[in-house]
Amino acid sequence: MTDVIIAGCGPAGAVLAAELRLHGVRVLVLERETEPIPLARIVSLHIRTLELLAMRGLAERVLERGRRRPVGGVFAGIAKPAPAGLDSAYLLGIPQPVVVGLLEDHATELGAEVRHGRALAGFEQDDSGVTVELTDGERLRAQYLVGCDGARSTVRKLLGVGFPGEPSRNETLMGEMAVGASQEEIAAKVAKIRETDKRFMLSPVGEGSYRVVVPAAGVSAEPPVLEDFKDRLRAIAGTDFGVHSPRWLSRFGDATRLAEQYRVGRVLLAGDAAHIHPPTGGQGLNLGVQDAFNLGWKLAAQIRGWAPDSLLDTYETERRPVAADVLDNTRAQVELTSAVRKLLAELMDIDEVNRRLIGKITAIDLRYDLGEGPALLGSRLPDLDLEQGRLFDRLRQGRGLVLDRTGQLSSEGWTDRVDLIADSTVALEHPAVLLRPDGYVAWIGEDQRDLERHLARWFGEPR
Numbered sequence: 370m371t372d373v374i375i376a377g378c379g380p381a382g383a384v385l386a387a388e389l390r391l392h393g394v395r396v397l398v399l400e401r402e403t404e405p406i407p408l409a410r411i412v413s414l415h416i417r418t419l420e421l422l423a424m425r426g427l428a429e430r431v432l433e434r435g436r437r438r439p440v441g442g443v444f445a446g447i448a449k450p451a452p453a454g455l456d457s458a459y460l461l462g463i464p465q466p467v468v469v470g471l472l473e474d475h476a477t478e479l480g481a482e483v484r485h486g487r488a489l490a491g492f493e494q495d496d497s498g499v500t501v502e503l504t505d506g507e508r509l510r511a512q513y514l515v516g517c518d519g520a521r522s523t524v525r526k527l528l529g530v531g532f533p534g535e536p537s538r539n540e541t542l543m544g545e546m547a548v549g550a551s552q553e554e555i556a557a558k559v560a561k562i563r564e565t566d567k568r569f570m571l572s573p574v575g576e577g578s579y580r581v582v583v584p585a586a587g588v589s590a591e592p593p594v595l596e597d598f599k600d601r602l603r604a605i606a607g608t609d610f611g612v613h614s615p616r617w618l619s620r621f622g623d624a625t626r627l628a629e630q631y632r633v634g635r636v637l638l639a640g641d642a643a644h645i646h647p648p649t650g651g652q653g654l655n656l657g658v659q660d661a662f663n664l665g666w667k668l669a670a671q672i673r674g675w676a677p678d679s680l681l682d683t684y685e686t687e688r689r690p691v692a693a694d695v696l697d698n699t700r701a702q703v704e705l706t707s708a709v710r711k712l713l714a715e716l717m718d719i720d721e722v723n724r725r726l727i728g729k730i731t732a733i734d735l736r737y738d739l740g741e742g743p744a745l746l747g748s749r750l751p752d753l754d755l756e757q758g759r760l761f762d763r764l765r766q767g768r769g770l771v772l773d774r775t776g777q778l779s780s781e782g783w784t785d786r787v788d789l790i791a792d793s794t795v796a797l798e799h800p801a802v803l804l805r806p807d808g809y810v811a812w813i814g815e816d817q818r819d820l821e822r823h824l825a826r827w828f829g830e831p832r
Contacts, residue, residue, distance in 0.1 A: 370498070370510040370511065370512075371395045371396065371397045371482075371509070371510070371511045371512075372389070372394045372395040372396065372511060372512050372513070372672050373389055373394055373395070373396050373397070373511055373512065373513045373514070373515060373668065373672070374396075374397050374398075374399065374499070374501055374509060374511040374513075374514050374515070375396065375397070375398045375399070375514075375515045375517055376399050376489045376514070376515070376516050376517060376518040376522075376523065376524050377398075377399070377400065377401075377516065377517035377518035377519060377522075377640070377642070378398045378399075378400035378469075378473055378476075378483055378485075378517075379469060379517060379519065379640065379641075379657070380468065380469055380472055380640070380654050380657055380658050380661075381517040381639045381640030381641075381657035381658060381660055381661045382398055382400075382515075382517035382518075382639075382640070382661075383398070383469065383472035383473045383475070383476045384472055384476075384658050384661035384662065384665070385515060385517060385639060385661035385664060385665050385668075386398050386476040386479075386481035386483070387425070387472070387475050387476040387479050387481065387665075388661060388662060388664075388665025388666060388669070388767060388806075389481075389665055389668065389669050389672075390476065390479035390480050390481050391425075391479065391665075391666075391669070391766055391767035392665075392666065392669035392670075392672075392673060392767060393669075393673070394668075394669050394672050394673070396476075396480075396481040396482065397481075397482050397484065397509070397511070398476070398481060398482065398483040398484070399484055399487045399488065399489055399501075399503070400483060400484065400485045400486075400487065401486070401487070401488040401518070402485065402486070403485050403486040404485075405466045405469065405470065406465075406466065410464070410465050410543065410580075410619075411462045411463065411464055411465070411580075412462070412463060412464075412465045412468065412651060412654050413438065413443075413460045413461065413462055413463075413651035413655075414431060414435065414460060414461040414463060414468070414654075414655065415443075415460055415651070415652070415655045415730065415731040415732060416440065416455075416456065416457045416460070416731040416732070416733050417655070417659065417731055417732035417733050417735065417749065418654075418655045418658050418659065418732070419431070419457065419460075419461060420457075420749065420751070420752065420761070420808065421658065421659065421662050421807070421808065423752065423761045424761045424764040424765065424808055425475070425764075425765055425767070426762075426765045427471070427475060430471050430475075431461060431463060431468065431471060432461065434463055434467050434468075434471065435461040435462055435463030435467075435468075436461070436462045436463070437459040437460070437461060437462075438459060438460045438461070438462050439451060439459060439460075440455060440457065440459055440460055440727060440731065441723075441727075443460065443650055443651065443726075443727060443730045443731065444650060444702065444717075444726040444727065444729075444730055445567070445649065445650070445701075445702040445705055445710065445713070446567040446649075447710065447713060447714050447717060449714070449717045449718070449723055451723075451727065452720040452721075452723045452724040452727070453720065454724070455724070455727070455733075456733065456751045460651075460731070465654070468654070487503055487504075487505075488503065488504045488523075489501055489502070489503060489504075489518070489523055489524065490502050490503055490504045490523075491527060492514055492524075492527060492636070494514070494634050494635045494636055497512075498510055498511055498512045498513075498635065499511050499512070499513065499514040499635050499636060501514060512635065512672055513635045513636070513637065513668060513671075513672070514635065514636045514637075515636075515637045515638070515639055515664070515668075516528070516636070516637070516638045516639070516642040517638075517639050517640045517642060517657070517661075518642055519640070519641045519642060520626075520641045520642070520645045522638065522641070522642035524636065524638065524642060525628060525638055525642050525643075528633050528636055528638075529633075530628050530629055530630050530633065530638065531628070531629040532626045532627070532628055532629070533626065533627070533629065534624065534625045534626030534627055534645075534696070535624060535625050535626070535700075536588075536622075536624050537588050537622025537623050537624040538588070538622075538623060539584065539585070539588070539622065539623050539703075540584075540585040540587070540588050540589065540620050540621065540622045540623070541568055541582060541583070541584055541585055541620065541621055541622075542581070542582070542583050542584075542585050542593050542597060542598055542601060542618070542619075542620050543580070543581070543582045543618075543619050543620070543621065544580070544581055544593070544598060544615050544616070544617055544618035544619060545574055545578050545579070545580050545581070545615065545616040545617055546578060546579065546581060546595070546598070546612045546613065546614060546615040546616065546618075547577055547578055547579075547612070547613050547614040548571065548577075548578075548579045548581075548610050548611060548612055548613075549610065549611020549612070549613065550608065550610040550611050552573075554608075554610070555571050555579070555610060558571075558606050558607075558608070558610075559571050562605060562606060565707065566584065566605070568582060568583070568584050569582065569583055569584065569605060569606075570582040570583075571610065578616060579612075581598060581602070581612060583598060583601045583602055583605060584601065584605065585597070585601060585620060586600070586601060586604075588622060589620070592618065592619070592620070593618045593619065593620050594618065595612065595613070595615050595618065597618075598612055598615075598618070599612060621648060622647075623646075623647035623703055624645055624646075624647075625645065625646045625647065625696045625699065625700055626644065626645050626646075627643070627644050627689070627692055627693055627696055628642070628643040628644065628689075630685065631643055631684060631685035631688065631689055632681070632682070632684065632685055637664065637668070637684070639657065639660040639661055639664055640656075640657030640658075640660055640661070641653065641657060643660065643688075643689075643692065644656065644692040644695070644696065646695055646696045646699040646700075647699045647700075647702075647703050648699075649699050649702040649703055650698070650699060650702060650730045651730075652695050652699065652730060655731075655732065656691070656692060656695055659688075659691075659732060660688050662807045662808075663684055663687060663688050663807050664684045664688075665767070665806075665807075666767055666805070666806035666807065667680050667681050667683065667684055668681060668684075669767075670828070670829065675786065675828065675829035675830070676829060677825065677826060677827065677828070677829050677830075680827070680829075687737050691732075691735060694729070698729055698730070733749065734748075735748070735749065736748045737809060739811060742813055743799065743813055745798075745799065745802070745810050745813060746810055746811075746812075746813055747809060747810065747811075748809065748810055749808055749809055749810075750772075750802065750804060750808060750809075750810055753795055753796060753797065754795070754796065755790065755792050755794075755795055756792050756794050756795075760772070760795075761808075763788065763790060764804070764806070764808060767806045768786060768787060768788055768806060769783070769786055769787035769788070769803065769804060769805060769806055769811075769824075769827065769828055770787065770788045770789070770790065770803070770804040771787060771788070771789040771790070771801060771802075771803050771804075771820065772790050772792065772795060772797065772801060772802050772804065773789060773790065773791045773792070773800075773801040774791075774792065774793050774795060774797055774799075774800055774801060775791075775793075775800050775801060775815050776791045776793060777815070777817070778791075778801055778815070778817055778820055779817065780820075780824065781831075782821075782824075782831025782832060783824050783828050783831055783832075785832060786828045786829070787803075787824060787828055799813045799814075800814065800815035801813070801814060801815055801820070803820065803823055803824065803827070805827060811823060811826075811827050
């Protein structure tokens with residue numbers, strides 16, 4: 370019997386497996402696909418996701434495989450420079466198969482077991498665990514099951530959790546293929562069309578191939594073929610640019626759906642299994658990865674036996690509203706008319722408006738409702754210089770952390786779960802803070818008894 374079975378080894382599943390392994394939880398990941406999906410679409414790792422990966426020592430791995438991009442222009446594709454004062458001035462563009470591979474490698478290095486070509490067919494849960502049946506008839510047992518198995522999640526469907534929302538009304542074709550037209554012709558046509566249609570794109574990806582993105586004619590359940598691309602290119606650009614020899618072809622829609630529950634008993638949902646939305650703003654992968662960072666330490670605490678009552682329930686109460694907000698802002702971006710887009714572009718010349726929209730997309734302004742307190746409570750704490758090293762380097766083990774400028778506080782009784790750094794030099798406006806393993810501030814103050822109450826709230830009873 371293992372502790373946790375995860376269905377799906379995409380970004381959310383791989384990160385969750387790694388987070389659980391940091392706490393010694395036995396993890397089995399079931400991945401339906403036998404080989405990496407060949408769709409080499411470029412995804413954006415946003416500021417908060419890059420910070421979370423840096424907290425686990427993964428920053429260099431992703432930075433060396435991706436391309437830095439300006440953080441401006443992430444809201445509805447409106448080209449505005451990043452406002453002054455952002456903690457980071459770039460996003461990272463990286464092929465999705467590359468980042469998935471890096472995250473899976475990280476999980477397996479920490480001891481997670483990943484089985485490819487294995488798919489869940491059914492499960493039953495009881496008071497002590499979950500029995501999972503695979504498509505080949507094998508039966509497995511775990512304390513918990515987490516569905517990270519995508520928008521068509523088998524786990525969610527078998528769990529009977531509703532997935533209400535709006536179906537796709539518009540679809541977009543995307544693929545990689547050779548192009549016969551000259552670079553000059555392509556650049557001129559694309560620039561003209563993108564003045565009014567940001568969904569249209571032909572961009573070189575090396576070796577004579579281009580990534581082609583073009584609005585589809587309608588909504589279809591059938592996989593696209595090359596002729597579909599030619600038809601749509603001719604309709605919109607007046608030429609098919611001589612496209613041929615496709616490497617891969619796909620379509621995606623603008624459906625928005627949100628699971629009614631993230632947890633039923635011992636079965637939980639994360640990533641696209643819990644929420645889907647249009648790709649505008651590039652938030653999907655980031656949202657799922659951040660789900661996993663929120664859930665991992667809480668589920669580990671439950672299994673290790675020190676979780677306070679209702680800690681695991683805070684996964685849904687914190688993350689579901691975040692997903693609902695992402696669904697709202699992607700709907701808004703998709704539905705901007707040209708007149709509203711023009712007005713919004715003017716408003717974004719105001720730094721505070723621009724920063725607010727960037728903060729929403731990149732999750733740096735996310736604040737969990739942890740009660741009354743200063744604005745920093747429930748918010749992220751950026752990387753800070755310490756007397757010895759950097760803050761994020763001290764979070765690599767996925768433990769809590771008391772950052773104490775007073776030198777008077779103690780985490781005695783919780784030292785198996787929480788570290789303490791006494792550092793009077795750190796650039797922190799408060800006397801001390803308690804950081805959760807996901808990097809969010811759970812307490813601010815300087816009173817030892819008050820700290821102990823909050824240590825018990827988030828990290829259980831002292832030992």
